[in-house]
Structures are given as structure tokens and as C-alpha cells.
Amino acid sequence: MTVPDYDVAIVGAGIAGSTLASLLAPHARVILIDRDVRGLPGSTGHAPGVVAQINTLPVLTELARRSVAAYTAIPNGFDNVGCLEVVRGADGKNWIQDRVAVARERKLEHSVLTTKEAQSLAPAFVHDDATGAIYYPNDGTANAKTVTWHAQDLAAASGATLVDGNVTSITRLGQTYTITTSDDAHTARRVVVATGVWAGQLCPCLASRAVAFAHPYAFANRHAPRTRMAPFARFPDAVMYVRDHGDRIGIGSYNHDPVVVRTAATKVLPTAYTPFQPQFTHTMDDAIRLLPPSTAATFAGRVDAQPAELTMLAAGNVPYGFTGVFTITPDGLPLVGRINLGMYAAIGCWVTHAAGSMRVLADLIVADIRGEDAPEADEWLRAALDPCRFHPMADVECESHAVDKYKDIWNKKDQAKVLAAL
Structure with missing residues (x-):
């Protein structure tokens, strides 16, 4: 049986994908792929970077707390302006x-x-x-580009491969994924889709969820x-x-x-x-x-x-x-976790929550690689962020709730309770 080139392939090198690569690289063979890794053509490149920790949704407050702690540890990563x-x-x-x-x-x-x-x-x-x-x-502004480039440097220093390439498809044969770009192809045991606004192209199941x-x-x-x-x-x-x-x-x-x-x-x-x-x-x-x-x-x-x-x-x-x-997303929470065997999502991770949510995902993937259980303390976060949580809901309903969430971007209402009642 052919051994895949990598343990984990991460598609999308914005703040989420790059942070995840930095967390996984010390534990696995990682490749980070983006059409322009350093150029940041996705939403990270224009993110205003405002980080407010208060939220009616406890999950988002917890992820923001963790993100602030992570950004503060990065030189010039966070300005504690309040x-x-x-x-x-x-x-x-x-x-x-x-x-x-x-x-x-x-x-x-x-x-x-x-x-x-x-x-x-x-x-x-x-x-x-x-x-x-x-x-x-204790709130402030994150320097999204600085944080992302720092994460990329850490990932590369730990042995990760960073590649510019426009991913055209992700296919699975047995337990191996092939990530095809316009110039090359790479194989991996696991793949993480962290492509932000382009998520629906590589994972159609995410189109109405993100x-x-x-x-x-x-x-x-x-x-x-x-x-x-x-x-x-x-x-x-x-x-x-x-x-x-x-x-x-x-x-x-x-x-x-x-x-x-x-x-x-x-x-x-x-x-x-x-x-x-x-x-x-x-x-x-x-x-x-x-x-x-x-x-x-x-x-x-x-x-x-x-x-x-x-x-x-x-x-x-x-x-x-x-x-x-x-x-x-329909409930304003990121889509972070396992989609199916060997495939994971890291979508809808705004700068406010990126570092916190990527630590949750990194712990899950490392546990999967080792055949262990993920940390029990974060089970409530994994359940809340589960990218499959909307599968019973029709696409039109998902999009309708996402539109409502745009109108209620700061969660004046508790949208999670609305969805739970469906």
C-alpha cells in the first residue's frame, strides 16, 4: 500500500488554516496549500481584526478568550486597546x-x-x-496578517511544507486523499478544508452551511x-x-x-x-x-x-x-471538526475566534492520528462547532438563518436557542 505524502493536508492558508498548521506541524507531516500562501487573498487579508469577547453565546466568548491569549503572545499580534x-x-x-x-x-x-x-x-x-x-x-484589535504570517513561519520551522497552488479537487481512494492543484497533486491521510468563502466549491455540503x-x-x-x-x-x-x-x-x-x-x-x-x-x-x-x-x-x-x-x-x-x-453560518458559530473519515472543516472562523477554535481542532486531529480520545474538557466546544450539526436542515433553511445572523451579527438574540427549537 502506498504511503501518503503527508499525514494532514490543510487547504487554505488564512488565519485559521495557518494557525492550525502551526499547531499540527510538531506532531505530524503537514502540507499547507493556498493559491497564495503569503499573499492572503482570502478574508484574512482584509479583516478589520476587532476582537470583542462579550457574546450572548458562551461558546464564542470562550473561543475569543483563548484567541486573545494566543494573539497576545505573538509579537505585534494584538493591540490591547479595549x-x-x-x-x-x-x-x-x-x-x-x-x-x-x-x-x-x-x-x-x-x-x-x-x-x-x-x-x-x-x-x-x-x-x-x-x-x-x-x-x-481587555478587548482589542488583532493584526490578522501578522498573526497569520507568524503561524506560517512556525509551521515551516516545525517541518511543514507550504505550497502555492490553486486546489481544483479533493478526491478520496480508500484511506488516502488526493489534493489536486492546477500544477501538481499531493496525497494525505487527512485533509482540512479551511478555504473560507470558497468552502462550497471543494465541499458542496458546506455551501449552505457557510x-x-x-x-x-x-x-x-x-x-x-x-x-x-x-x-x-x-x-x-x-x-x-x-x-x-x-x-x-x-x-x-x-x-x-x-x-x-x-x-x-x-x-x-x-x-x-x-x-x-x-x-x-x-x-x-x-x-x-x-x-x-x-x-x-x-x-x-x-x-x-x-x-x-x-x-x-x-x-x-x-x-x-x-x-x-x-x-x-446559520447559528454564527464556526464549522470546526470532522466531516467524515479523514476530512475536517475549519470554516467561518473569524479572527475573533480563529486561534481558539483551531486549538480545539488541532487537539481532535492529533488524537485521531494517535488513536486516542480528544480532551474531554473541550467536548462541549466540539459538539457546538460540529460541522455536521445542520445536516437535518434543508439548504434553504440554513441560508435563511445565515441571512438572519448577518442582520443580528452581534447576537442580540440567542440564535442557538432558535435553531435548537427547530
Whole structure:
């Protein structure tokens, strides 16, 4: 019997796949394959990197805790700037009361601030019309590219093979998988699909379980780097967020009708960057108007970027907006675990949860390789992240719930309970 080239092949070298490779390489023969390993054409390449640990779903809080610990240990991997949830209007007090209850239950450090106190922490983000805020000092922003490249370097140092190649198919014969690229083929005993928005191409069963969405983001013109970056801010009523990237401000908004990017469309996308869509113009204008006038003015004259222009615009001083693509699952939890014999998924792992969820998956795969049981303490996480958990649900239902989750991106409702009742 022919021995496979590798124990584990990981397809997709974003923050999830690369982190997994770094964790597995000391224990197995690993190959990490991506169309551009260092270039990061997937959603990791444009991820805003905001990491908020508070969540109504306990699983996501736990994964975020673990991720923060992992990123903090990486040089320049995490900026502990804190997070502000800024409220406006009459419902603001109710939001604060609810969030304080969640923060206490999750044992997350937090403090309730007046508008002036919030403005003292983030004067560029908090307008006079705010009615208050909650501050979480242990949150921050992950440098997704830095974290990913660090993981790739660790994986290579432990013997992993990193290969550029556009994977066209994954086939199985007996207990061996063949991963075919446009230039070569590699065999492995196990394969992990960590391809993000392209998951449905290689694993059709994941197409409706990991739905790709278009999401608008914009950068202001440059400012002089501050001694300390401001906390990133989330505005729950407007479903928008803003952060300091060090020398310019970035803003994103979910306050629009969800735009699903079908598998047929992702198939021809060379990257997870797409042209700025005109339908997002009003969405971004509305979000920017929530900022203090002096900050809003730094977005004036922004360019609606095409993918080919992004490198040039990022290096310049012109405000610009673009559309990124990322995946959402029906319950907002990643798809992490065993799909079938020798095949695993690592999909929907946002930067907030990537390191934590990949440790769970790495422990499972190492246990499978050794013929042992995975750590009992993480059984609750493996069950919650099981990529097969939606198999009884029709595709149309899965997509419908994913669309609802985009509208409720910060889990104001407990979507897991909604799904459990089906």
C-alpha cells in the first residue's frame, strides 16, 4: 500500500488554516496549500481584526478568550486597546443593562461610562448624541496578517511544507486523499478544508452551511499616528463599528439588506476583495454621519475602490471604500471538526475566534492520528462547532438563518436557542 505524502493536508492558508498548521506541524507531516500562501487573498487579508469577547453565546466568548491569549503572545499580534459599545437614544439604557448582565455572567471586566467619559477614551468616535457606553478593557484589535504570517513561519520551522497552488479537487481512494492543484497533486491521510468563502466549491455540503456575504468597509485619509490607538467602538443600534488602524480610521456597517455571494460567484473570485458596490454608498454615508463632524470630514471624497486599485489606495492618502466577502453560518458559530473519515472543516472562523477554535481542532486531529480520545474538557466546544450539526436542515433553511445572523451579527438574540427549537 502506498504511503501518503503527508499525514494532514490543510487547504487554505488564512488565519485559521495557518494557525492550525502551526499547531499540527510538531506532531505530524503537514502540507499547507493556498493559491497564495503569503499573499492572503482570502478574508484574512482584509479583516478589520476587532476582537470583542462579550457574546450572548458562551461558546464564542470562550473561543475569543483563548484567541486573545494566543494573539497576545505573538509579537505585534494584538493591540490591547479595549472596546467601547456606544449607545444612543431611549433604548440605550436597556442595552447597557442587558450587556452588563452578560458581562457579569461571562466574568468579563467592564465599566459603564457616561458620554463624556467615553469621549475622553475615544474623542474621534463618540458624538455628543451618545447617551452612554460600556467599556471592555481587555478587548482589542488583532493584526490578522501578522498573526497569520507568524503561524506560517512556525509551521515551516516545525517541518511543514507550504505550497502555492490553486486546489481544483479533493478526491478520496480508500484511506488516502488526493489534493489536486492546477500544477501538481499531493496525497494525505487527512485533509482540512479551511478555504473560507470558497468552502462550497471543494465541499458542496458546506455551501449552505457557510454562506458568503458582501460587507462594506471604508478608510479615512491618513492622520498622524497616535501615541496609543483609541479603543474600537461598536454602535449596536446602528450595527456599525469603527477602529483606529494606527494612521487612519476604518469603518464598517451591517446596516443594509444582506447581500449573499453565491458559490458560482465566489468560484471566479481571485480574492475576497470585490469592487465597492453602489448599493452600500448610503449605508456607509449613514454610518460616517454618526461620528463627530471632524472625524466624518476625514472620509470626504472617498473613492469606490476596484480590487486592482486597493494596493495603490492603501499606500496613498485618499479615503476609499471596498467590499469584502466573508462567511456566516446559520447559528454564527464556526464549522470546526470532522466531516467524515479523514476530512475536517475549519470554516467561518473569524479572527475573533480563529486561534481558539483551531486549538480545539488541532487537539481532535492529533488524537485521531494517535488513536486516542480528544480532551474531554473541550467536548462541549466540539459538539457546538460540529460541522455536521445542520445536516437535518434543508439548504434553504440554513441560508435563511445565515441571512438572519448577518442582520443580528452581534447576537442580540440567542440564535442557538432558535435553531435548537427547530
